[in-house]
Amino acid sequence: MIGGDGFGGAGQEDAAAWTVREATQALAYDRIGDRYDEAFPHKEGQLYCGKWLLARLPRGARVLDVGCGTGLPTARQLADGGCALTCVDISPGMLEIARRNVPGARFVAMDAVDLGRLPERYDAAVAFFSLLNLPRAAIPRALGQIRDVLVPGGLFSLGMVEADVDNAPIRFLGSRILVTGYLRDDLRTVLGDARFSVEDARTISYVPAKSRASPEVQLFMNCRRL
Numbered sequence: 001m002i003g004g005d006g007f008g009g010a011g012q013e014d015a016a017a018w019t020v021r022e023a024t025q026a027l028a029y030d031r032i033g034d035r036y037d038e039a040f041p042h043k044e045g046q047l048y049c050g051k052w053l054l055a056r057l058p059r060g061a062r063v064l065d066v067g068c069g070t071g072l073p074t075a076r077q078l079a080d081g082g083c084a085l086t087c088v089d090i091s092p093g094m095l096e097i098a099r100r101n102v103p104g105a106r107f108v109a110m111d112a113v114d115l116g117r118l119p120e121r122y123d124a125a126v127a128f129f130s131l132l133n134l135p136r137a138a139i140p141r142a143l144g145q146i147r148d149v150l151v152p153g154g155l156f157s158l159g160m161v162e163a164d165v166d167n168a169p170i171r172f173l174g175s176r177i178l179v180t181g182y183l184r185d186d187l188r189t190v191l192g193d194a195r196f197s198v199e200d201a202r203t204i205s206y207v208p209a210k211s212r213a214s215p216e217v218q219l220f221m222n223c224r225r226l
Contacts, residue, residue: 021178022090022111025133028175029069030093035173036070043073045204045220046128049157050077052200052222053124056155060084061123064149066112066142067130071098071105074126079104086120088112089130113138115145122150128159132179135167139180143194147225154225156196160187162203162217184219196223 029036050073057063059082065075068087075098079085085105089095095107110117112130125146131139146156163181170179182190188198200222207215 025177026090026092028172028177029089029091031175032173033093034070034097036094037072039173039208040206042206043128045159045202045206045218046074047077048202049126049128049159049220049222050074050081053078053126053155053157054081054083057081057083057124062086062120064088064115064118064122064125064146065105066115066125066127066146067133068098068105068107069094069128069130071101074128075102075105078126083124086118086122088115088118112142113145115142115149118149120149122154124155124157125150126157128157129161131158132160132181133177134180135178136180139190140194143191143196147194147196150225152225156223156225158191158219158221158223160219162187162219182219187219187221191221191223195226197226198223 061083063078063083063085065085065087068075068089071087075085075087079102086108087098087105088108088110090111092109095109099107112134131142134142150156161181162184164183165179165181167178167180169176191198198221202220204218205215206218
């Protein structure tokens, strides 16, 4: 059980174990802090998705950034584009950095599986490399809650690393984190099952600037709520 209603299926982590897991993930990102942007200074895929959204949203559109990290570049890009931005993250350290980088946004400490607690409805949402911090068992719930907080026909941009792994431990910028990935066709299936249509997709090969991490393939999908 997680948050009182669980993800369904046998063998899921109970609420206490989930709380420990997410607190550990949050602490890892607290430690990473500004070094994340130093290791990943070029984020062409995110900027492309931001432009895709801004071309389709009216000024003042309400946008939810799920796992905002440092706020760069996405939250700043959307705020500069005239969006009314709400940013959520489980890492207090990342939220503090994002507040400095995007002072006009609203910030909420929240897990991606708890988005149903948000009282607002949004014209669009983004989740760039945040859902990969969840196990596969939790991702349908997170996508379902993103869908539920969007208005009918709302837009959703997603960034993931292409990898066939589930809740796997890795060393990332000196911290241990748990990560999940999908192959591109499987990711399309997961999005379709969550009732999103993929309207635009882009694949980018990326080499971190200041990390021993291996080169990765990044998947970006711009979607619409069905």
